[in-house]
Amino acid sequence: MGSGFSALATDNSRPSPQSQFNPGLGDLPESCVALIYMYLDPPQICRLSKLNRAFHGASLADFVWESKLPSNYRVLIEKVFADFPATLGKKDIYARLCRFNSFDGGTKKVWLDKNTGGICLSISSKGLAITGIDDRRYWNYIPCEESRFHSVAYLQQIWWFEVDGEVDFPFPEGTYSLFFRLQLGRTSKRFGRRVCNSEHIHGWDIKPVQFQLSTSDGQHATTHCFLEGPGKWAHYHVGDFIVDNRSESMKIKFSMTQIDCTHTKGGLCLDSVLVYPTKFR
16 A cells, blocks of 8 residues: 555656556646646645646646636736736746735735735734824834834823724725734833733723724724733724625725723734734634
8 A cells, every 4th residue: 555655656757667557646747737736725736846747847837826816916916016027927926925015105014825815904003093193192103023014003191092094905805804903011022031011001991992994885893892911912803894896996994992081091002903804713
C-alpha cells in the first residue's frame, strides 16, 4: 500500500516501461490539474503545486486564479491603487490584493482573506470624525504596536462621546459585518511584558454605548453594549449589511455614541473600524 502511494507521488521525467502501466500524478495533463484546482482554496493550490511540474504549471493558469478573485476585482484595483502594473498574471494580482493595501491617505487598508478571497476593510481612528479630537484635554493619538495603523486615539476623559464615520466602497456581492475595535485602558511594554494602565477607565458601566450603521440603499442597524474587559482588544459588533449589486459602490455611515452628560467617561483606546464578510464571525 505504501509503495502504491509512493508511485503516485513520484514525478518521473523519464518514464520507465513499468511507469507506463502504473501511471502517477505526473502523467496528468496540466489542463486536468487546473480544473481540479478550480474546486480548491488558494492554500491548497499552493501546497499541491510543489508535487511536480504538471501541478506547478497548472497553478499558474490565469483562469484558476481569476475564479478565486472577487468578481469586481478590476473595480477594486481602480479604487485602491493609483498605479497598478498591467502585465501581472492573475496569481500575482491575487497575491498583491492579499497584502494590507493602504489608500485614502493611509487612513484605510483593504485586503483579501488569503483562504477565501473575501474582501476585508479597516478604517483607522484618523479616518473617523471624533468629537473633541483636537482638544488634548480629552483625546490624544498615541503610538501602538498592536494596531495595523501603528497608532490609536486615546480618550482620557469627556462628557459627550461621539465618533462618526463613513466609507464609499465597491464591495463584492455578499453579507458583511461592521465592528469597532476598542480597548479599555492604555497598554505598554515594561521589561518586555505587556502591561495595562487602567487609571482613566470610568463611566462605561453606567450607561451602554450605542452603535449604529446605515447604508445608501436603506439598510439600518442599531445595537447597545456596555464596554468591558480592561487591557483586551475587543470587536464590538455594530450590525450586518447585504451587498447585492456589485456594479455600484455602497456608502456606509456608522457611529458610536454615549452622550448622557450626567457623567464623564474615559480610559478608552479607539483603534479602527473593521468590515469583513459575515461568515468570518
